[in-house]
Amino acid sequence: MALHHDESGVVGRHNVDSSPVGDESDVFDLRRRFCATQKKDFDRALREINAGRKCSCWGWYIFVTRPYVVNGEERGSDTNQDFALRDLHPNTLGGDDAARAYLRFGADGVDLRANYILIMTAVAEQLEQGVDPITLVGFIDDPKLRSSLRLFERVTRDGLDVEVNTVCCRALSALKEPRE
Numbered sequence: 001m002a003l004h005h006d007e008s009g010v011v012g013r014h015n016v017d018s019s020p021v022g023d024e025s026d027v028f029d030l031r032r033r034f035c036a037t038q039k040k041d042f043d044r045a046l047r048e049i050n051a052g053r054k055c056s057c058w059g060w061y062i063f064v065t066r067p068y069v070v071n072g073e074e075r076g077s078d079t080n081q082d083f084a085l086r087d088l089h090p091n092t093l094g095g096d097d098a099a100r101a102y103l104r105f106g107a108d109g110v111d112l113r114a115n116y117i118l119i120m121t122a123v124a125e126q127l128e129q130g131v132d133p134i135t136l137v138g139f140i141d142d143p144k145l146r147s148s149l150r151l152f153e154r155v156t157r158d159g160l161d162v163e164v165n166t167v168c169c170r171a172l173s174a175l176k177e178p179r180e
Contacts, residue, residue: 026105028098033083035110037061042115049122052131059141062119063148064102066095085151099155103164113164116152120167127174146172150180 038061045058060083067084068076074093076084085098103113123145126136133142153168172179 028101030102030105031107034061034112035107038115039108039110046119046122049119052126053135054137059144063144065144065147065151067093069093095151096155099151103161117163117167120171124167124171124174133175146177154180
């Protein structure tokens with residue numbers, strides 16, 4: 001099983017235009033960070049999950065989550081920080097607004113919400129069939145998967161996005177993971 005800690009192996013990290021797009025409707029830089037990488041790698045990620053084992057490095061931009069914060073300070077690798085869903089100033093360590101925007105965003109033929117539903121449905125199906133989460137995504141990406149599911153479950157509660165909330169609850173239940 002690949003350990004997924006060497007960032008040089010991040011599939012979508014290379015050859016992605018990192019220049020700002022200048023799109024005022026994309027204040028969270030979703031197009032550059034997520035649409036470009038998912039356009040290139042989403043099908044591969046979905047195939048790996050459907051096969052029962054993540055084999056390449058794409059967790060940062062498929063299992064998206066807010067910044068990893070310890071004692072009020074952001075931690076994690078440069079790649080983790082680049083792909084974290086962070087809100088606008090002054091709440092840059094939060095990610096709720098960015099997560100909601102993520103679910104409404106699409107560009108370049110990529111629908112981020114649809115992709116999230118597809119990948120998390122595949123995750124839930126594998127877990128429900130008894131695939132161990134560490135086997136499925138690796139021990140490095142297991143916390144990211146859980147954090148992503150908790151974030152999106154929370155921001156879609158109360159009917160804000162029933163379909164996303166349902167798939168998140170389903171996967172969290174299969175993980176025996178509590179809601180936030």
